Amino acid sequence: MVHAFIMVNTTAGKSQGLLESVRGLGSVQEAHIVAGDYDIVVEVDAGEVYDILQTASGDVQGLEGVVDTKTYIAID
Template structure:
């Protein structure tokens, strides 16, 4: 398994709506609206690195009101 954390920046006022869409994704284990440089942090659990890429770029980054993402792959389980 591959674990990753995807940070997302959203349009102003849209973090809660984006959070709900992210939580509905199959590969997302958990997600939270946070304060700081990023607006939402999602935990992704996938079979392979390519699956993390799909969840990040084809999934989260493709959502309306998401303006930027950054993905961190966990080096430990």
């Protein structure tokens, strides 16, 4: 199992509306609006690294209002 965090930047005012869409994605375990450099932090579990990257680059980045993402794969 691969565990990762996807940091999401959104268009101004879109975080709340995107939160439920992000939480509805298949491999997403948790998602939270946060204060700081990013707008939403997404916690993801998947079978392979490829699946994590697909979630980040395909699913999350494909949502209207998502400006940018950064993906961090847990190594512990």
